[in-house]
Amino acid sequence: MKEPLFHIVKRDSISWWKSWLIRLAAIAAALILCSVITVLLTGLNPMKVWGSLISGAVGTTRRRWMLLQGTAILLCISLAVTPAFRMRFWNTGAEGQVLAGGMAAAACMLLGGNLPGIILYPLIIVSSILAGAVWGVIPAIFKAKWNTNETLFTLMMNYVAMKIVDYFSQLWAVPKGSGKIGVINSSTNAGWLPALFGQTYLLNILIVVGITIFITVYMRFSKHGYEISVVGESENTARYIGINVKKVIIRTMILSGALCGVAGFLLVSGTDHTIASETVGGQGFTAIMVSWIAKFDPVVMVVVSALIVFLTRGAGEISTTLGLNKSFSDILTGIIILFIIGCEFFINYRMVFRGKHKEA
Amino acid sequence: MNTIPAIELRHISKRFGPVLANSDINMTVNYGEILSILGENGSGKTTLMNMVAGIYFPDEGEILVNGEEVKITSPRDAFQYKIGMIHQHFKLVDVFTAAENIVLGLKEDGKYDIKAAANKVREISSQYGFEIDPDKKIYEMSVSEKQTVEIIKVLYRGADILMLDEPTAVLTPQEIRKLFAVLNRMKEDGKAIVIITHKLNEVMEISDRVTVLRKGEYVGTVETDETNENELTEMMVGKKISLNIERTDPKDPVERLIVAHLNVMNREGMKVLDDISFVANAGEILGIAGISGSGQRELLETIAGLQPIQYGGIQYIRPGDGVIENLRDKTPKEIRDLGVRLSFVPEDRLGMGLVGSMDIIDNMLLRSYRQGRSVFLKKKEPESLADRIIRDLEVATPSNRTPVRRLSGGNVQKVLVGREIAAAPTVLMAAYPVRGLDINSSYMIYHLLNEQKENGVAVIFVGEDLDVLLALSDRILVIGRGHVTGIVDARTASKEEIGLLMTKGGHAS
Structure with a gap:
């Protein structure tokens, strides 16, 4: 009988520079693998591919603003799901909650286009927050009262939201029968988030900066944040010290849903000025990944969402300029993200090979 | 051979x-x-x-x-x-x-x-x-x-x-x-x-x-x-230590907690406590003996307000004025709001008493974070409490910022017991407080329980080592399959007698 070739040992602790070295190595390895695949599959010079990726993401001023704007939206949704995740409430319904918020914003813009701005803007904001919160709190109430499975419940709520948007897209289609709402108030710009210092997206970004600070403080320094952590770590401990677990679940999902509602507002009123069932475009799910990769740390989330938006935008450029299939850029982003997540294993564990036991 | x-x-x-x-x-x-x-x-x-x-x-x-x-x-x-x-x-x-x-x-x-x-x-x-x-x-x-x-x-x-x-x-x-x-x-x-x-x-x-x-x-x-x-x-x-537990006579014991005809079912609808009645006196250690899983955990959790009661009552007699508070159907928070200082060291230390991933200061906060009207946490007092416990109970830890999960079993228990005693309880319940502890830490815990008893606290101590139960308690309540099968005087009872009571308890399945 032989000793196994290697065994896996859990690391007790790792210095921060070592863990970042592992992450950098993982990205480098991912880039090398991507280059090899590029050469093998397309025969193109990988450097050209990388060049077009970078220029696609940050090549022009407009693209840089688009990158910031995209990051802001993804970050906003990631921050929104974070309190729920800290509580181990697996909210997979961000997509639907954002859509609900967006739908409310679109409805206000359409129906209240003649109202003065001082009434219209608060109306839009309040309704999108409310819509998101309601969409988030329904599964929470069921979870608290009857212990239903929140993962499935929130997931199903996504499809309900999409179909509601589809319904209104038909109802309010411009022109009738097209099934599309089209740009709302394109002549008056009523309910559009105004440009700041001539920058269309600056206000969006500032709002998300504010939310980032709020969530950081809320989770780290507030009593609510503390309660969320206790409930997430151990429901028994929470009950033991007298935390009303049901109340915390419901309260946290109202917050989570409300912030998703804000993201919906930013998407409709601040970016697209229209709504369709694919407005959120899967970012509700990407946000789950962002929140996890960042280990629920809002500051790290900024970096992660920027990286992901960078990759997606850059990859989109590859497929257009180099005439490659869209799926090819998806392969590249997939590999890079897989390596980034996978390297966490090597940060938490190390491998000891046969005959090298002495090594500490 | x-x-x-x-x-x-x-x-x-x-x-x-x-x-x-x-x-x-x-x-x-x-x-x-x-x-x-x-x-x-x-x-x-x-x-x-x-x-x-x-x-x-x-x-x-x-x-x-x-x-x-x-x-x-x-x-x-x-x-x-x-x-x-x-x-x-x-x-x-x-x-x-x-x-x-x-x-x-x-x-x-x-x-x-x-x-x-x-x-x-x-x-x-x-x-x-x-x-x-x-x-x-x-x-x-x-x-x-x-x-x-x-x-x-x-x-x-x-x-x-x-x-x-x-x-x-x-x-x-x-x-x-x-x-x-x-x-x-x-x-x-x-x-x-x-x-x-x-x-x-x-x-x-x-x-x-x-x-x-x-x-x-x-x-x-x-x-x-x-x-x-x-x-x-x-x-x-590694060194000589004395294996004696001092036991003082209870000083003017008065009734503090009266449990009467308690019936509790678990989530599966099985009866886990069946007609439990006893009195816990101030200034006395009431030991609870029984085969593990006979209802000890449920009994303490019920008193702490964590289990719904089907039938029966729990009454607390306030020290000083003797006012009787009814604790039945009260949540842990409501019990505390009544001014009942009930401390509880649960069996599952990291799963109920503490939060493993949080540091010692944040674990101190568990009991006190609600104080004050501010929406933000105040960490000054918990920090000094953490330092005091680390010093007084000789908790071996790199710092007060170390997650308690990283501490050894004995040190985890010192943090938990220290926090519960710091609340100046009038009733202190401890479930298997020395399980998994080294000898020195165990004796420190026995000493702390004795100290609380001398301060006039009603101590309820669930133990598994009959020798220790006999040496530390004043009275021992024996529980078998959710029934009280006997309450004996710990100064005169024998191990065999308790062993027999443990296996009694009717409703043989």
Whole structure:
């Protein structure tokens, strides 16, 4: 009988520079693998591919603003799901909650286009927050009262939201029968988030900066944040010290849903000025990944969402300029993200090979 | 008899991350003897035996079975060398019968022949004096019966070398007697038997030789006939310590907590507490004895407001004015808002009493974070409390910012008990407060409980070691299958008397 070739040992602790070295190595390895695949599959010079990726993401001023704007939206949704995740409430319904918020914003813009701005803007904001919160709190109430499975419940709520948007897209289609709402108030710009210092997206970004600070403080320094952590770590401990677990679940999902509602507002009123069932475009799910990769740390989330938006935008450029299939850029982003997540294993564990036991 | 040792370990070392669980250990086990491995919790006893049983693989060193060097990489390898281990936590399939569990995992061609297996089980049973019904389902069995199944399982596979990890921890005194009789019969049959334990009186009673480990290191091996409990303790702890628990007479005990006709069902709708009535007095330690899982946990949780009550009442008599507060159907927060200072050290320390991933300061906050109107946390007071507990109770921790999960069992418990006592309780409930603790920490906890008693606190102490319960408590309430089977005076009761009460309790299933 032989000793196994290697065994896996859990690391007790790792210095921060070592863990970042592992992450950098993982990205480098991912880039090398991507280059090899590029050469093998397309025969193109990988450097050209990388060049077009970078220029696609940050090549022009407009693209840089688009990158910031995209990051802001993804970050906003990631921050929104974070309190729920800290509580181990697996909210997979961000997509639907954002859509609900967006739908409310679109409805206000359409129906209240003649109202003065001082009434219209608060109306839009309040309704999108409310819509998101309601969409988030329904599964929470069921979870608290009857212990239903929140993962499935929130997931199903996504499809309900999409179909509601589809319904209104038909109802309010411009022109009738097209099934599309089209740009709302394109002549008056009523309910559009105004440009700041001539920058269309600056206000969006500032709002998300504010939310980032709020969530950081809320989770780290507030009593609510503390309660969320206790409930997430151990429901028994929470009950033991007298935390009303049901109340915390419901309260946290109202917050989570409300912030998703804000993201919906930013998407409709601040970016697209229209709504369709694919407005959120899967970012509700990407946000789950962002929140996890960042280990629920809002500051790290900024970096992660920027990286992901960078990759997606850059990859989109590859497929257009180099005439490659869209799926090819998806392969590249997939590999890079897989390596980034996978390297966490090597940060938490190390491998000891046969005959090298002495090594500490 | 065979003169070659059954097992010989040479220079065995094993690391888990930075922790050296076993360091350069040499020992032998012979056929026809019972060897005890003695050591405190965390001294590496179980790790060492797990390497022989194929659960872990040693980082360094050699294992010799019958004089030949072997590599044991799985439990299946271990069986090939006729080595069997009975783990502390049983590994049985609840819905299978004893015989089905015993043949499970054996490589046989075709179908299992359960009938033949059952016959062989009966054969083994009569040979060694086990009492077991091979066709009984595991979920219908008592803890002691399950242990018997585990032992027969390894004998069935032909083991000549048996290792038992803390086999007496879950048994009553009567069951321990039976187990020891069986072990002696196996020894006479020429088998090599290793028992892992930290209970000195059992070591003295059953074993021929004792190997002592301390903090992962080999201290020595002695013949049981040539040693005594004090010497063994010294080897185990590394210094002389006195094993006496002082017990003062209760000072003017007054009734503090009255529990009457308590009936509680668990989530599955099974009755876990059946008509429990007792009084806990201030200035007194009320011990609670019983086989584990007889309703002790539910009783304390019910008093703490964590379990719904079907019938019965809990009344608290306020010190000073004697006003009676009804605690039934109150949540922990409502109980505290009434001004009832009820502290509770639960059995599940990291799963209920503390939050493992949080640091010591944040764990102090659990009790106090609600104070004040601010929406933000105030960490000043909890921080000074954390520092005080670290200093006064000698908590070994890198800092007050260390997650409590990283601390050893004894230090985790000091943090929890320290926090609960800091709340200046009038009732202090502690469930298995010394489980898994080293001797020094255990005695510190006993001392703290005594101190609370002298301060006039009504202390309720759920314990598993009957010697300790008898030495520490004033009265002992014995609980069996959710019933009170007796309340005895701890100064006059005997261990056997309590052991008998533990197995009573009606509604035999």
